[in-house]
Amino acid sequence: MKRREFIGSLTALAVSPHISTTDPLVYSFTKGRAVQAGRIKLEIPPLAENGHSVAMTVTVDSPMTPSEHVRAVHLIAEKNPVRDMAVFYLGAHCPRAEVSSRIRLNGSQQVVAIAELSDGSFWSDAAYVEVREAACTDGG
Amino acid sequence: MALARIDLPDEARRGELVEVRIVIQHPMETGFRRAPQGERVPRNAIHSLVCRYRGIEVFRATLSTGIAANPFLRFFLRATQSGDLDFWWLDDDEVQGSAKARLNVT
Numbered sequence: 001m002k003r004r005e006f007i008g009s010l011t012a013l014a015v016s017p018h019i020s021t022t023d024p025l026v027y028s029f030t031k032g033r034a035v036q037a038g039r040i041k042l043e044i045p046p047l048a049e050n051g052h053s054v055a056m057t058v059t060v061d062s063p064m065t066p067s068e069h070v071r072a073v074h075l076i077a078e079k080n081p082v083r084d085m086a087v088f089y090l091g092a093h094c095p096r097a098e099v100s101s102r103i104r105l106n107g108s109q110q111v112v113a114i115a116e117l118s119d120g121s122f123w124s125d126a127a128y129v130e131v132r133e134a135a136c137t138d139g140g
Numbered sequence: 141m142a143l144a145r146i147d148l149p150d151e152a153r154r155g156e157l158v159e160v161r162i163v164i165q166h167p168m169e170t171g172f173r174r175a176p177q178g179e180r181v182p183r184n185a186i187h188s189l190v191c192r193y194r195g196i197e198v199f200r201a202t203l204s205t206g207i208a209a210n211p212f213l214r215f216f217l218r219a220t221q222s223g224d225l226d227f228w229w230l231d232d233d234e235v236q237g238s239a240k241a242r243l244n245v246t
Binding site: 052053054057075077080081082083084085086087088089090091093094095096098099100101102103104135 | 157168170172193196197198199200201202203204205206207208209211212213214215216217218
């Protein structure tokens with residue numbers, strides 16, 4: 001393989017800038033498929049007074065029809081003791097790909113959301129949250 | 141013990157988008173916290189939650205201790221006919237919980 005072809009094939013992999021696809025947790029559901037940036041939006045306020053309860057909204061750009069919908073949204077915390085925060089399964093019966101919840105954060109960190117679409121593609125977004133007082137490990 | 145509050149509009153027109161909000165009373169114990177005497181409080185979090193509308197699954201979630209105590213969830217569904225919205229969940233102590241709300245479609 002020529003060098004130019006090789007470099008071209010690397011960019012074609014469309015590696016997500018948010019999370020490594022070889023991360024065991026990510027690999028457990030992507031099975032090695034590419035995770036691209038875009039189509040999903042993770043909204044978390046950039047500054048949280050404490051990590052016990054932080055509002056979170058995730059929205060995916062999808063028509064939500066039986067042929068084209070969001071299968072699942074995975075929420076991953078970079079520095080929590082339990083990194084696998086939640087998985088929301090939507091499906092074709094859900095008319096709008098938007099889910100909100102309140103999350104716990106063990107210190108300032110990046111939170112990553114990965115959407116799995118019905119065509120088998122994966123899309124990601126990340127949000128950095130500055131947490132003044134961490135949850136989970138305080139007093140323990 | 142498992143108390144929940146479901147927030148739905150009083151009524152919806154057929155085909156309308158309905159915002160569903162639920163808060164479940166649950167400690168979502170992380171397993172890292174210590175009681176005043178120093179012993180660890182065992183982990184107990186709701187790990188599975190399902191919502192069915194007229195018997196059809198519209199939303200399902202796998203949660204962990206990364207979700208705040210008294211878990212709050214908000215999602216959307218399309219009003220088709222008047223019917224019940226059934227929530228069901230299970231925590232690490234194998235305790236099931238359920239909540240029901242009626243959606244009136246005009």
